[in-house]
Amino acid sequence: MNVSDIVKELDLTVFTGEDYLSREIYGGYVSDLLSDVMGFSSEGDVWITLQTHKNVMAIASLKEHAAVILVKGFKPDQDTINHAAEEGIPILGTHKKTFEISGELYSLLKK
Amino acid sequence: MKLEFAISGGDFSRAGIASSEVKKMLKKINVEPKIIKRVVVALYEAEVNVCAHAYKGNIFVEIDGTKIKIDIIDKGPGIENIDEAMKEGYSTASDAVREMGFGAGMGLSNMKKNADEMSLESKVDEGTKVTIINYLK
Numbered sequence: 179m180n181v182s183d184i185v186k187e188l189d190l191t192v193f194t195g196e197d198y199l200s201r202e203i204y205g206g207y208v209s210d211l212l213s214d215v216m217g218f219s220s221e222g223d224v225w226i227t228l229q230t231h232k233n234v235m236a237i238a239s240l241k242e243h244a245a246v247i248l249v250k251g252f253k254p255d256q257d258t259i260n261h262a263a264e265e266g267i268p269i270l271g272t273h274k275k276t277f278e279i280s281g282e283l284y285s286l287l288k289k
Numbered sequence: 290m291k292l293e294f295a296i297s298g299g300d301f302s303r304a305g306i307a308s309s310e311v312k313k314m315l316k317k318i319n320v321e322p323k324i325i326k327r328v329v330v331a332l333y334e335a336e337v338n339v340c341a342h343a344y345k346g347n348i349f350v351e352i353d354g355t356k357i358k359i360d361i362i363d364k365g366p367g368i369e370n371i372d373e374a375m376k377e378g379y380s381t382a383s384d385a386v387r388e389m390g391f392g393a394g395m396g397l398s399n400m401k402k403n404a405d406e407m408s409l410e411s412k413v414d415e416g417t418k419v420t421i422i423n424y425l426k
């Protein structure tokens with residue numbers, strides 16, 4: 179499954195990274211604690227969070243996440259978007275809460 | 290091969306730059322991805338700690354055929370009780386830093402887990418020196 183599949187299936191907004199939606203997804207990670215994500219997420223994860231600042235992209239890029247999903251209608255800061263464009267990692271968004279979107283992504287990936 | 294970076298306390302917008310440069314460098318010399326990942330986690334945590342807890346710092350990276358050694362040296366408040374600071378969950382991060390999602394008290398244990406060797410020296414009211422070493426083979 180790649181990022182464009184989940185954009186379609188989960189009806190996600192693409193804030194940036196249109197050109198990189200072919201990135202392959204291997205799993206997911208849900209946390210708003212950055213050191214937790216740094217320590218325990220994996221390459222190819224979709225990271226679900228409510229953090230919107232630039233360090234999110236630094237981490238997503240260092241960990242080589244497939245994409246980031248911002249929950250509850252949160253929008254990325256402008257410098258987050260700029261950084262994401264440089265790194266080629268899509269930032270996606272949903273109005274759903276973390277619990278719902280995580281559950282939906284989980285079932286999708288388990289299929 | 291040597292690289293050097295400067296970090297200023299409080300400036301989170303630049304956190305991760307050193308890690309990203311080191312990652313590129315290690316990729317270029319064909320270090321195994323697994324090893325690169327470990328170096329990057331340890332270095333990122335060290336970078337962020339200078340941003341979050343110190344006033345300013347410098348990073349000195351040395352790569353030779355067998356290992357990468359990174360010294361992160363800061364001027365700052367220092368750490369009074371290193372054993373306590375190393376415990377997962379211990380954090381003195383400010384509210385502003387916590388709001389960004391830092392301050393879980395996991396950085397130093399991430400560093401310890403991901404470095405092959407790590408040492409931490411600190412003088413209260415002067416600063417802190419972290420050294421991380423990873424073997425490239």
Ligand SMILES: Nc1ncnc2c1ncn2[C@@H]1O[C@H](COP(=O)(O)OP(=O)(O)OP(=O)(O)O)[C@@H](O)[C@H]1O
Nearest residue numbers: 213338342374380381382391392393394395396397
């Ligand atoms: N360079 C430093 N200068 C001064 N104090 C430090 C430094 N690095 C760590 N500390 C102290 O050690 C504590 C634990 O550090 P650690 O990196 O494990 O957690 P944190 O930075 O508080 O949170 P996290 O890393 O999870 O975002 C810090 O809260 C701080 O009190």
Ligand SMILES: [Mg+2]
Nearest residue numbers: 337338396397
């Ligand atoms: Mg830390």
